[in-house]
Amino acid sequence: MKASIERSALLKAMSRAQSVVERRNTIPILANVLIEADGADISFRATDLDIEVVDKAAAMVSQAGSTTVGAGLLHEIVRKLPDGSTVELHADAATGRMEVRAGRSHFSLATLPREDFPVMASSEYDTNFSTKAAILRRLFDKAKFAISTEETRYYLNGIYLHSATAPAGQMLRAVATDGHRLACIDAELPDGADAIPGVIVPRKTVTEVLKLLADDDADIAVSVSETKIRFATPEITLTSKVIDGSFPDYTRVIPQQNQKRMEVDASDFAKAVDRVSTVSSERSRAVKLALDEDRLILSVNAPDSGAADEELAVAYADERLEIGFNAKYLLEIASQVDRENAVFLFNSSGDPTLMREGNDDSAIYVVMPMRV
Template sequence: MKVSIERGTLLKAVSQAQSVVERRNTIPILANVLIEAADDKAQFRATDLDIEVVDQAPAQVERSGATTVNAVTLHEIVRKLPDGALVTLTEEPGSGRLTVEAGRSNFQLATLPREDFPVMPASDYAANFSAKSDVLRRLFDKSKFAISTEETRYYLNGVYMHVAEGEGGQTLRCVATDGHRLARIDADLPQGAETMPGVIVPRKTVGELRKLLDDDDTPIAVSVSETKVRFATEDITLTSKVIDGTFPDYSRVIPSGNTRKMEVDAKEFASAVDRVATVSSERSRAVKMQLDEDRLILSVNAPDSGAAEEELGVAYGDDKLEIGFNAKYLLEIASQVDRENAVFLFNSAGDPTLMREGNDTSAIYVVMPMRV
C-alpha cells in the first residue's frame, strides 16, 4: 500500500478515529485504525465494538492495499506535522511496518493484520430518513447535559430519541434525565421517520455525533433499528449500538399544573446564580430563590465559607415563594436558553419546576428542588 494525503485532510479523518478507540483495552487491534486505500480514496475505520466510525478522504493512491496502525500514535504524528504538508503512508507487503513520510520527517509504525480487525455487521434498519445538521445538533446539544452518569441506571446513560405526539402532531423528540433534571426537545418529524423505533443513543455516541454536525446545511442520513443507529454524511459514517433497556415514562414527571410564572432575562439570571454560588460548598451548591412581586432574591448561606445575596428584577405577579435548587442544575438549564427570556413555572417549594424559552414549548426542562 502506498498513498499520499494532504495533512489537514488526514488529521480530520484520524482525529475522528482516535477519539472512538478505547485507550485501555485488552485487545490490541481495537487500539488501531484500519486504513484502506483504493480508487483515489483512503478510508479510515475505527471501533470500540459498540461504536464504529468510517471516514473517507480524497488521496493519491499509488498502490492500493490495507493495514491497521495505532490510531492515537498516528494522530499525534499527523497533528505535529506542518500545515499543508503532503503525508505519504507506505507499507511493504510482509514488513509489519507502516512508513509515514512528510518532508524530511520519517516514522516507522508497527502494524497488525487487517484480517484481525473487527467490522460491525450490517443491520436492517426499520427507518431511514434525512435531517438537517442544525436540527440534530439542537436536539442532542440541548438534551445531553441531563444524561445520567450513574452506571447502575444504565438506561438513563443516553438520549432517548423517538417519535412522539406534540402539540401540532407527531414530532422527532429527544429526552434525557438523571432523576434530578430532565430535558425534552422537539423538532419537526422528517419524512420517513414515522416507523422509527424509540432508541437510547449512548453518551459516547452523542459526543462523537457532535463532530459530524458542524455545518448547518449538511443533510445527515439517519438509519434506526431496534439495536443500532447510524448517522452519515457524504464522507463520514457513524454506527452505534443503542442501549438495551427501557426508558422510563418521562411524561409522568413533567408538571402540568404549575401556575406561578416568573419571566427573567436568561443571561442575567445565569450570571447572578454563578456569582452567588461562588461561596457555596461544592457538595451541595444550594441556591435559595425568594420570589415576591417583580423581584427575585438569590441567596446562598454556607456556614463554612460565608453568604451571598443578589437581587434581580423579574416579571412575577403571584404569591410569595421560597424555593431552593442545586446551582449547577440551574446554570446548565439557563445556558440552554437561546432566546432572551427564560420562563419558570412553579407550583410549591417541594414540587418540580418547569422551565422553557419564552412561549416556545418545543424545548422544556424540569428541575427538582432542594431543601435550603
C-alpha cells in the first residue's frame, strides 16, 4: 500500500478512530486501525467489537493495499506534524512495517496482518430513514445527561430510541433515565421510520454519534435492526450493537396530574441553584425550594459547612410548597433549556416534578424529590 493524504484529513480520520479504540486492550489487533487504500480513497476502520467506525478520505493512491497500525500512536504522530503538510503512508507486507513521511520527518511503525482485524458483520436492517443532523443531535444531546452509569441496570446505560404517539401525532422519541431523573425528547417522525424497532443506543455510541453531527444541514442516514444501529454520512459510517435488554415503561413515571405551576428564568434559576449549593454537603447536594406567591426561596443547610439562601422572582399562584432536590440534577435539567423560561409542574413534596421549556411539550424532564 502506498498513498499520500493531506495532514488535516488524516488527523480528522485518526481522531475518530482512536476515540473508538479502547485504551486498554487484551487483544492487540483492537488497538489498531485498519487502513485500506484503493482508487482515489483511503479508509480508516476502528472497532472495539461493539462499535465500528469507518472514515473515508480523498487521497493520492499509487499502490492499492491495506494494513493495520496502532491507532493511538498514528494519531499522536499526525497531531504533531506541521499544518498543511502532506503525509505519505507506505506499508510493506514483507517487512511488517509502515513508513510515515511528512517533510523531513520519518517514522517506521510496526503493523499487524489485515486478516486478523475483526470487521463487524453486516446485517439486514428493518428500518432505514434519513434525517437532518440538527434533529438527531437535539434528541441525543438533550437526553444523554440522564443516562444511568450503574452497570447493574445495564438496560438504562443508553438512550431508548423509538417511535411514540404524542398529542402532535407519531414522533421519533429519545428517552433516558437513571431512576432519579428522566429526559423524554420528541422530534417529527422522518419518512420511513414508522416501523422502527425500539432500541437502546449505548452511552459510548451516543458520544461518538454526536461527534458526527457538526453540520446542522447534513443528512444522516439511519438504519436500525433489533441488534444494531448504523449512522452514515457520505464520508463516515458508524455501526453499533444496541443494548440487549428491555427498557422499562417510562410513561408510568411521567406525572400527568401536576397542577402547581412555576415559571422561572432558566438561566437565573440555574445560577441561583449553583450559588446556594456551594455550601451543601457533597454526598447529598440537597437544595430546598420554598414556593409562595410569585416568590421562590432556594436554601441549603449543611451542619458541617454552613447555610445559604437566595430569593428569586417567579410566576407562581398556587398554595405554599416546600420541596427538596439534588442540586446536581436541577442544574443538569436547567442547562437543557434553550428558551428563556423553564416551567416546573409540582404535585406535592413527595411526588416527581415535571419540567419543560415554556409550553413546548417536545422536551420534558422528570426529577424525583429528596428529603431536606
